[in-house]
Amino acid sequence: GESVGLHLPTLSVQEGDNSIINCAYSNSASDYFIWYKQESGKGPQFIIDIRSNMDKRQGQRVTVLLNKTVKHLSLQIAATQPGDSAVYFCAETRENYGQNFVFGPGTRLSVLP
Amino acid sequence: DGGITQSPKYLFRKEGQNVTLSCEQNLNHDAMYWYRQDPGQGLRLIYYSQIVNDFQKGDIAEGYSVSREKKESFPLTVTSAQKNPTAFYLCASSLITGRYNEKLFFGSGTQLSVL
Numbered sequence: 001g002e003s004v005g006l007h008l009p010t011l012s013v014q015e016g017d018n019s020i021i022n023c024a025y026s027n028s029a030s031d032y033f034i035w036y037k038q039e040s041g042k043g044p045q046f047i048i049d050i051r052s053n054m055d056k057r058q059g060q061r062v063t064v065l066l067n068k069t070v071k072h073l074s075l076q077i078a079a080t081q082p083g084d085s086a087v088y089f090c091a092e093t094r095e096n097y098g099q100n101f102v103f104g105p106g107t108r109l110s111v112l113p
Numbered sequence: 114d115g116g117i118t119q120s121p122k123y124l125f126r127k128e129g130q131n132v133t134l135s136c137e138q139n140l141n142h143d144a145m146y147w148y149r150q151d152p153g154q155g156l157r158l159i160y161y162s163q164i165v166n167d168f169q170k171g172d173i174a175e176g177y178s179v180s181r182e183k184k185e186s187f188p189l190t191v192t193s194a195q196k197n198p199t200a201f202y203l204c205a206s207s208l209i210t211g212r213y214n215e216k217l218f219f220g221s222g223t224q225l226s227v228l
Contacts, residue, residue, distance in 0.1 A: 008153055032213070032214045034216055034217070036219075041222070041224070042221055042222065043117075043119075043203055043219035043220050043221045043222045044156075044203070044219045045219070046216055046217075046218065049216055051213075089155065091156075091217075093214045094214075095212070095213070095214065099144055099146075099161070099163070099207060099209070099214055099215070099217075100158065100161075100171075101156075101158075101214075101217065102155070103148075103155035103156040103157075104155050105153055105154055105155045106155070
């Protein structure tokens with residue numbers, strides 16, 4: 001059943017358009033960031049990660065941008081497809097923090113036909 | 114086919130009952146984690162373990178217990194002391210490389226509800 005994101009911000013995009021999902025992180029010491037995709041009733045799926053020594057990283061149809069000055073992370077999805085509909089959330093952690101991640105609540109992406 | 118297996122997918126708990134959620138991984142990861150997910154909130158850490166026979170409390174450990182007798186297995190017990198157990202529970206694992214943090218791999222989750 002529905003267990004994720006009942007009151008999340010929603011981004012609606014047309015199929016084929018590009019999507020940009022944003023995440024503001026809180027700790028200026030954070031040095032490792034991950035984007036996850038979660039479909040309803042399923043576990044989060046790794047999309048892409050970035051370390052603080054980079055400001056951009058590209059994967060297949062996805063790009064993560066990191067702006068350490070304003071503590072902002074974004075996920076860009078090119079040519080959004082119906083299968084991209086899900087909740088997307090970011091996670092942050094820092095060195096010597098024992099693998100303890102802080103997770104954002106997420107953004108629901110809805111792809112319109 | 115490597116991965117993390119959680120069972121059952123759905124679980125119902127009666128008042129005063131303890132229930133155990135299973136998590137098994139065959140990724141040869143050293144670290145395993147339990148998270149709780151509530152609607153509209155980020156994942157919150159319940160317990161984690163970086164080595165067999167050792168585990169640490171996370172942010173919301175009260176009312177939960179774990180064991181790590183084998184590297185592959187990290188079961189979570191939701192005790193009767195947890196007064197609001199209804200949530201989606203996620204197990205995760207990761208490598209430990211020493212210097213750098215590594216990404217978490219998640220299981221498919223268990224939805225726990227109270228009867």
